[in-house]
Amino acid sequence: MRAVEFHEYGGPEVLKPVEAEPPEPGPGQVTVDAAYTGVNFADLKARAEGYRVTALPFRPGLEVSGRIRAVGEGVTGLRPGQDVVALVDGGAYAEVVAADAATVFPLPRGLDLRTAAALPTVLPTAHALIHEVGRLRAGETVLVHGAAGGVGTVAGQLARAAGAGAVYGVVSSPAKADHARRHGYDEVFTTAGFPADVLRATGGRGVDLILDPVGGDTLRRGLDALAVFGRLVSFGNASGAEPWQVGQPELYARGRSVAGFSVLGLAQSAPEALRRVAERAFRTVTDGGVRLPVTAEFPLARAAEAHRLLGGRTSTGKLLLRTDG
Template sequence: MRAVAFKEVGGPEVLRLVELAEPEPGPGEVLVRVAYAGVNYGEVQHRLGDFGAPDGETVTGLEVSGTVVALGAGVTAPAVGAEVAAYLPDRGGYAEYVSAPASFVFPLGDLGLDLRTAGAAPLVLTTAYGVLAGAGRIAAGDTVLVHAAAGGVGSAAAQLARSLGAAAVYGTVSTGEKAEYARRFGYDEVFLRDGFADAVREATAGRGVDLVLDPVGGATRLESFEALAPFGRVVVYGEAGGHPDLSLPVLPVWKNNRVLAGYNIGDLSRRDPEALRRHTLAALGRVASGAVRIDITAEYDLADAAEAQRLLEAGRNIGKAVLRVRG
């Protein structure tokens, strides 16, 4: 089968189109013939070595859509021939075939999703929902601030926050072009990231927001605490800015009634897979109902995966990109 793999960590140039043996589904797994694979920052981190050194030809890719072609031992559903979306905790999606845990494979028949849209859904939608409802404990009437508002998770998070009862949703971005794009998804206001805390306090009459979603890190993370209302929560779910880890003093947390939380989909897949499945089903249900729209802004051939990652790593992306693996 064709796959995009890497044997050493480095820049996008280490990704190469190769021929590999087709995988076989193990116990509890489903073999999927891939139609589309989502492009995500976690795959950039994989290629950079953040999750360890590669072991031979290593295939990344955390979410796909496609058709079930075989079932492993102990698996009875979905049926062979069913069109599905799948989250891949062990990666492997940049390939023509991939084995996925049956718990994280979701039939598309009742959802009204086409394969192209579904290929962009399992990771970003689940992350956005999990950050809001799981780690963030969003409640009706909350106000929300989303960093990286023009990205795949950010554009979904604004819509999901509304569907979960948020009273107001604000976003931050790095450029005016991204601000214009993000406004399509229902943000009340979108701010440039520099000096955003002052802008948030002004927009909320000095109160601040109840919930901040932060995949950026660094100075943005520190400033986020200054934008919180009493009992406000900062939820960390990424390090897209590539900044060193922070050392946070505890005294300002309790003295200012602040909360820090985290969301990591990989950890959840290992320690509470049922919670992860619930998050995905709830998020997909909102797409099926029309409450949430996934905006795919770029489509690449599988062989062009390096270019897709180059733009994402450079922060030049808006919306969501997918790889077309099978037409």
């Protein structure tokens, strides 16, 4: 089978097409003949920094759509020939992908494999950020960093559907603002001035919920944009900054709180909880409440081009790799 791996850390050029033996499913696993694979920022961090890489060579990729090829011992409820989407902890840049059955889902009703490939990381993450972790209540205000990206595109729509009083976004450049506004955002700010912009937009009150995949200085400045009793949910560290600790001086006086979320962490620690979140999240797409646009796709062998586009911070929506080219 064809796959894409890297044997050293570096830029997109270290991604190399290879020929490999297709995996066989172990106990509790299935293998999937891949149709499409999602491209995520975590893939770029794995390639450049070794994020979640256990050994080299390494095959990136966290989400895949396709047809079940084989099922391993002990797997129930899934069968060969069934169309599915799956969340995996690496290995999806390939024509055949092994996945734990606990994070394999039948293709949601009414969706094709291309659209479904954009779901496994983005939809559960956005749903958990808004509902399970962020606990947004009707009338509250939300600020989402990376508002034009995959998670941000969905989070704006979910916040609007949940009855948010106002939904604000932060993007890295003015060129991305129109995309965010088309997906649920009332106002969109750029990174440099977002705390002041938030305070201006809210009459000095601040927002009730901030969703932050950036970390570092962005997270620190976000605390100043929180209202009394506001919550900040960290779900990434795209900045690459050293972990930052928050404590009594920043939180106590105004009753603020900070929480965190990782879809991969939940998949490992509590897969049944992830399954429940994912099923609720997928229904928002099949019911027509959420749209996740696929804005670019590349043949598997051209994965490096997808990494360049995503790494250049000019893309919006979701990027995919397809295995038929």
